[in-house]
Amino acid sequence: MSSSTGNKDFRDQLGKFRLDSNNPPSLPSSWSHLPAPDSPLDSSPARSKRVSTACDFCRKRKKKCDFRYPNCSACTRAGVRCTIPPPGPQVANTSVPRDQLENLQKRVQWLEEIVRRKSGISVADLATGTPIDGEGDPDWWYQVPAMIATGSRAPASIPSPAGSSGSPAPAGPTGSEAPTRVGTELPNVGEIFRDQLEHRRPSVARPTSAPRVLRLSSLEEAEQVAGQYFDSIGYQYPFMSRLEFMNHLRHIYSGGVPSSEVHNAYHITMAIALLIGSVDSTKPAEFYHASQETLPLALQNEDLPSVRALLGLALYTSFATAGPSIWHVLGTAMRLATSLGLHKARSYPTTEEEEMAKRAFWSLYNFDRLIASTLGRPLGIADEDISVSLPRELNDDGTEVPGASAMTIPVQVIRLRRIFSRIYRYLYSSRPQPPPREVAATLSQFRREVDDWRMSAPVFPSALLYSTSYYDYLYYTTLLLMYRPSQHNPTPDTTSIISCGDSSIQVIRSYWDSYSIGKLKWIWLTLSQVYFAGITILWCLEQNARALREARPAPWHPDEQMMRRATQAVVVLLEEFGKRRAGVDRLAETFRHQSTTIFSQMAYQQQQMEPNQPVPQPQDPGPPQPPISLAAPPPPPVPLAPILDDVLLVDGSGTVPMIDPQMAEQLSYSYNWFQEEMASYYTI
Structure with missing residues (x-):
């Protein structure tokens, strides 16, 4: 032509x-x-x-x-x-x-230049129709991740950028004279996706009207229920402003129609508050289902209200027996928070916006650490990736009062969670097990940090009982996590055994105090902590029995009466849980069997050490005797099961029950078993 x-x-x-x-x-x-x-x-x-x-x-x-x-x-x-x-x-x-x-x-020139910069192939020098992919494969880009990971080159048949034809480049030796291939100049993956990352879906104004709004009988009742939320959960997860929420509450009860995000926050908060103060879940479920009507609208934008909506949903799931997986909800919230950069130090237009963003992130951080350690799963974000500072201790009127503000308790809790996070990462990881001497030294350092935290924890006057008791509870649960058997400390030393036992008793006392005044939260997190503390006491007693069998002094010397009361309290609490949560009755029976075996072993060893004392014969236990409680229960008396005493240490045949030599291993296994069992049963 x-x-x-x-x-x-x-x-x-x-x-x-x-x-x-x-x-x-x-x-x-x-x-x-x-x-x-x-x-x-x-x-x-x-x-x-x-x-x-x-x-x-x-x-x-x-x-x-x-x-x-x-x-x-x-x-x-x-x-x-x-x-x-x-x-x-x-x-x-x-x-x-x-x-x-x-x-x-x-x-055409512009597009050719883009191709050259992105792939390293100079298509301007190639004839039209020339194949430019390895072996004719039009999708050779799927090899890029592997090339980045291994540092290998691209397929040999990809032509050199300097090539003027479609023939493959010669497979000569590598060196200064060898032609430059695509593999030596890998595409910048971050640059490829930067446009998509920098141009996320734009925010769209949420609808100003909302579907049906549920209301309690009066504004006074609604304010009382909401106050229960902020006086309990609000101290732990302060991602919502109490003043702002109460203003929205009054607007709703005056006949106003809330926006979609306010509608969702109001209903999910009231659902959580009703679950805290009531055994009946009918009313909370109604508020929860109402919140779901506007949840898609609350989550339509990548912004702070979306993070708060996910946090509210996760809190409800932790209290209710129904709802989405809390693990998935928290994972979504953490990814959204990091996408928004809430974990990084940054500037905000106003102090209020900055503080609310900090509160949302650190509430998410606190919740993530609690759920991950309870379920034995990875943390949602590494501490090294966090540069945002802690929230300021501001009151609702904006005044900053360090040590005496509404944010004093949350900030103090976050400080402990940061220590807690390092303990969890050190002891519960898949890294090679460090030497015992190193573990002991590290635990000693952690213990000093935790002790310093408790000694320096300021007390918020208007929440005196709450702050002090809550600080004690967090202190002992942290010690329990630190000293109980773990991947890097499978055979704890005497210090660990003593700390484990004493901390477990104190954790159970804390829950028993709440139960005695009718304020125990019947949620799976409480169930987990009670059961973990109970089997830890049994494990410490088994370590005592093992030491005596090996002619060594017992490492743990607890107060006998206090230890038995704590064990009995676990039995009672598990039985009460069984009335409210399906499947817990089996857990209570397992713990009763384990505790009976351990106490039988203790009694048998004591008899062996005192050969002149006659072996006690089985007796008729008779009617259940009122136990000695950890705290005086209010009227009417709290129903309790028979106390664990020597009358329960032998069966009806008059013989001592068979002592399982693998009991300690079974108790250690119970930690992981219960985490998996609970997560699967409650779809966590």
Whole structure:
């Protein structure tokens, strides 16, 4: 085909394209470093701007065209677009801008440059239709992750950027003379996806009206229920402003219609508060289902209200027997929070916005550490990735009172959680087990940090009982996590055994105090802590029995009466849980059997050490005797099961029960078993 014929065919096809010369295509922000279509990519001599055909406007007016580029003088004066008729009969009714050809050439050059920068392949030097993928595979990009991980090169058949044909590059030795391949200049994956990351889905205003709104009988009752939430959960997870919530509450009870995010926050908060103060779950479930009507709208944007909505949903799930997986909800919330950069130090327009963002992130951090350690799962974010500071100790009126504000307790809890997080990562990981001496030294350092935290914890006057008792509870649960058998401390020393036993008794005392005044939260987190503390006491007693069998002194010397009361309290609490949660009755029976076996072993060893004392014969236990409680229960008396005493240490045959030599291993296994059992049973 002659060159003139080829040029004619190209001109004939040119009219099929319309390209607005006044609005050239814009570049994404991440590609701002590339040459724009308006500027030449090389320093080649300028092409001729004249054309040999008069424009349509001059032809219709039968005037002489001065062929100015890109608009002639007549078109410029008239304010019209200067177009020329394309050659050929196919598109005779279509006109194109005078600078159409140059714009197309610029665009082709621009696209070729993008391909060269992204892939390292100079397609401008290749013939049209040349295969540029390895072995003809059009999807060779799937190899990029493996290439990055291994540092290997791209497929050998991918041509060199300097190549002028489609033939594969020679597989010669690598060196300075070897041609540069794609594998030596891997594409910048971050640059490829930067546009998508920087241009997330834009925020859309949420609807100002909401579906049905549930209300309690009066505003006074609603304020009382909401106050129960902020006086308990609000101290642990202060991601909502009490003042703002109460203002929305009054607006709702005055007949106002809340926005979708306020609607969701109001209903889920009231559902949680009703669950805390009532055994009946009917009313909380109604509020929960109402909150679900606006949950999609509350989550439609990537913003702080979405994080708060997920936190509220996770809190409800931790209290209720129904709802989504708390593990999945918290994971979603953590990814959204990091996407928003809440974990990083940054500037905000106002102090209020900054503090509420901090409160939301640290509430999420606190909740994540609690759930991960309870279920034996990884943490949602590493402490090394967090640079945002702790919230300031501000009151609702904006005054900052360190040590005596509404944020004093939450900030103190977060400080402990940061120590707690390092303990968990050190002891419960898949890394090689460190030497026992190193473990002992590390635990000693952790213990000093935890003790210092408890000694320096400020007391918030208006929550005196709550702060002190809550600090004690957190202190002993942290020690329990630190000293109980773990991956890096499978055989704890005497210090660990003593700390385990004493901490477990104190944890149970804390829960028993709440149970005695009718304020125990019947949630799976409470169940987990009670059961863990109970089996830890049994494990410590088994360590005592093992030491005596090996003619060593017993490491733990607890107060006998206090230890038995704590064990009995676990039995009672598990039985009470069984009345409210399906499946816990089996757990209570397992713990009763384990505790009976351990106490039988203790009694048997004591008899062996005192051979002159007659072996006690089985007796009729008779009617259940009232136990000695850890705290005086309010009237009416709290129903308790028979106390664990020597009368329960032998069976009806009069023989001592068989002592399982693997009891300690079974108790240690119970930690992991219960985590998995609970997570699967309650779909956590």
